[in-house]
Amino acid sequence: MSTNSKSAIEFRKVSYRPEGSAEILHDLDLRVHAGETLTLLGRSGSGKTTSLKLINNLVSPSSGDVIVEDHPTRTWDIIRLRRRIGYVIQDIGLFPHFTVERNITLIPRLEGWPVGRVQARLKELLSLVGLDPQLAPRYPRELSGGQRQRVGVARALAADPPILLMDEPFGALDPITRSDLQAEFAALQKRLRKTVVFVTHDVREALLLSDRIALMESGRLMALCTPKEFLHSSDPLVATYVRSAGADLDGCDRGEA
Amino acid sequence: MSVWHFMAQNRAEVFQLTLEHLWLVAISMLFAIVIGIPLGILITRWPALDKPILGSANIIQTIPSLALFGFLLPAPWFGERADRMAILALTVYSLLPLIRNTYVGIRGVDAAVVEAARGMGMTDRQMLLQVQLPLSLGVIIAGIRVATVISVGLATIAAAIGAGGLGELIFRGLAMVSDAVILAGAIPAALLALLADFGLGLLEKRLQRF
Numbered sequence: 001m002s003t004n005s006k007s008a009i010e011f012r013k014v015s016y017r018p019e020g021s022a023e024i025l026h027d028l029d030l031r032v033h034a035g036e037t038l039t040l041l042g043r044s045g046s047g048k049t050t051s052l053k054l055i056n057n058l059v060s061p062s063s064g065d066v067i068v069e070d071h072p073t074r075t076w077d078i079i080r081l082r083r084r085i086g087y088v089i090q091d092i093g094l095f096p097h098f099t100v101e102r103n104i105t106l107i108p109r110l111e112g113w114p115v116g117r118v119q120a121r122l123k124e125l126l127s128l129v130g131l132d133p134q135l136a137p138r139y140p141r142e143l144s145g146g147q148r149q150r151v152g153v154a155r156a157l158a159a160d161p162p163i164l165l166m167d168e169p170f171g172a173l174d175p176i177t178r179s180d181l182q183a184e185f186a187a188l189q190k191r192l193r194k195t196v197v198f199v200t201h202d203v204r205e206a207l208l209l210s211d212r213i214a215l216m217e218s219g220r221l222m223a224l225c226t227p228k229e230f231l232h233s234s235d236p237l238v239a240t241y242v243r244s245a246g247a248d249l250d251g252c253d254r255g256e257a
Numbered sequence: 258m259s260v261w262h263f264m265a266q267n268r269a270e271v272f273q274l275t276l277e278h279l280w281l282v283a284i285s286m287l288f289a290i291v292i293g294i295p296l297g298i299l300i301t302r303w304p305a306l307d308k309p310i311l312g313s314a315n316i317i318q319t320i321p322s323l324a325l326f327g328f329l330l331p332a333p334w335f336g337e338r339a340d341r342m343a344i345l346a347l348t349v350y351s352l353l354p355l356i357r358n359t360y361v362g363i364r365g366v367d368a369a370v371v372e373a374a375r376g377m378g379m380t381d382r383q384m385l386l387q388v389q390l391p392l393s394l395g396v397i398i399a400g401i402r403v404a405t406v407i408s409v410g411l412a413t414i415a416a417a418i419g420a421g422g423l424g425e426l427i428f429r430g431l432a433m434v435s436d437a438v439i440l441a442g443a444i445p446a447a448l449l450a451l452l453a454d455f456g457l458g459l460l461e462k463r464l465q466r467f
Contacts, residue, residue: 056376082378093373097391107377155377165376 007067008034008163008195009055014064016050016219024050025219027064034162037189037196039206041241042216048199051216052165055197056085068163083107086156086194090168092148094140100151101136107159125154130184146177153185157192167199182208203245207231215241260440267441271426275445278422281340281415282408282449285347289404293352294397297359298385307360314353322346322414330418343415343422350411351404358400362393395465402457409450413442423449 009032016025025047032038040048053059054066057073065072073081094103102109104125108118126133129150140148149169156164170178170185186209189196200206206213207227215223215230215238223230223238231242264271300307320328329335329342336342366389374384390397416424426442 053376058372058376079378079380082376085376085378087373087376089369089373089376091367091369093367093369093371095370095374095388096367106379110379110383 006033007031008069009197010067011051011054012065012067014051014054014061014066016047016054016059017062018059023219025054025061028219028221030214030221030224032195032197033211034195035193036211037198037209039198039200039210039213040216041200041203041206041213043201045218046216047219048201048216049167050219052167052197052199055163055165056082056087083111083159084161084163086158086161086164088149088152088156088164088166088169090171092140092152094148094151094155096140099137099139100131100143103140103151104154104158106155111159121158125157128157128188129154144177145173146181149173149181162195164194164196165199166196168201169198170205171200171202185209203241207245258435258437260437260444263437264441264444271441271445274421274423274425274442275449278409278412278424278446278449281343281347281412281420281422282405282453285344285408285412286351286401286405288344288348289351289355290401292348293355293400294359296352297356297397298363298390300356300360301363301389302381311353311357311360314356317349318353322350322411323417325349326414326418339415339418339420342418343412343420347408347411347415351408354400354404354407355397358396358403359393362396362400363389365396366392395461398457398461398464402454402461405453405457406450409446409453413446 011028011030014025014028015023017023028047028051030051040051042048050059054061054073055068057066057076057078060074065074067073068076068081069084095106098106101122105118105122108121113121122136123133126136131147131150131154135143135147140151143151149172152169156166170181173181182205189209198206198209207230210227212224212226213230214221217237223233223235225233225238230238233239233242296310300310325346326342329345332342332345334341335345363385370388370392371384374388379388412422413424413427415422416428423442423446427439427446430436430438430440430442
């Protein structure tokens with residue numbers, strides 16, 4: 001217990017090959033420490049989204065184990081596991097027939113929280129993600145892209161899960177909204193200290209938000225380092241990524257958090 | 258004698274036959290809904306069943322309606338009374354649009370919404386009742402609408418086996434070579450179909466806003 005308690009999530013020799021197709025993930029060994037933000041960085045098809053889905057068991061490993069809070073995902077009650085893990089995806093997936101309020105409070109309601117507690121939590125979450133409480137009775141289609149993504153984050157945080165999975169959550173937003181939300185998320189995470197696994201293909205986003213960056217390619221982990229180490233790495237692949245991010249990286253080099 | 262004249266003279270009978278017609282359609286639609294929607298849901302959960310079930314419903318749809326009545330004649334219990342046979346026939350004809358639309362509607366729910374629901378830890382039942390069914394209701398109602406309109410038309414054939422309904426007037430008119438009598442059955446049947454189409458169309462539009 002004591003050796004594992006520092007790592008909230010651990011991949012042990014995890015491979016994933018869907019039936020009848022090529023291997024997507026090969027022998028992944030990776031530990032995510034409790035309270036850190038770890039970014040899975042890589043191009044499309046590198047296996048980063050699959051790695052994320054292995055954590056909440058939307059896909060199951062073909063071999064190896066994914067350990068969440070000291071237990072392999074295959075021994076978890078799948079519903080209990082997922083309710084301890086907030087999940088934010090690029091397409092957000094808000095329920096179009098639910099108001100903002102119902103979207104955000106879905107899990108607390110399913111968990112049978114008393115009405116008063118649900119309402120208090122809703123208020124808290126709206127202010128946490130910077131949403132006007134007057135938006136609560138609106139439907140998702142009446143919101144802007146940035147507002148929707150804030151609702152998505154609030155919904156993932158609703159039942160105060162210790163772990164948060166984010167799959168390119170800001171990818172579909174315009175650049176200005178995106179950098180606003182990135183900055184707000186960084187500030188939020190400083191306060192909440194959740195264990196966050198963040199998937200992105202955007203090097204600058206990875207440098208800005210991560211405690212550590214896991215660089216993936218073709219289903220393999222290629223590098224694992226802090227943003228600072230990442231910037232100064234001599235690894236040719238890492239260097240390629242750093243170059244691709246362009247010249248204006250000075251603001252991103254915030255060192256180890 | 259004009260059709261209007263005939264209808265005015267036989268109002269009570271036309272009204273009675275319209276009621277019978279409505280009853281045949283309503284009862285068979287009720288059965289079709291109770292059977293078809295669960296089957297449609299079932300094949301979204303057991304994809305191995307989708308081809309056999311949709312295929313069978315499809316084959317039933319291709320049987321000519323008069324022939325189907327012939328097949329049903331020796332069936333136990335159903336064959337004993339004409340209205341039972343008619344209701345059974347109308348029910349099986351209505352299954353295909355209901356099964357297919359339920360299936361297509363549920364499968365058509367935005368993949369991101371379904372992934373979010375699963376990832377958040379909704380059980381399959383919660384996902385079905387709170388997400389997939391509400392979001393596919395418009396498509397399912399469209400299936401009910403198609404099936405109802407087809408049933409109103411098909412139910413006229415039920416008179417051929419003595420099950421009553423507006424088909425009585427149509428067959429009688431054919432025997433008498435009287436356009437007025439044929440139309441006295443055909444016009445109310447057409448009106449019923451249009452009315453059902455319009456009413457369910459309104460409902461469908463309301464439910465499809467998402």
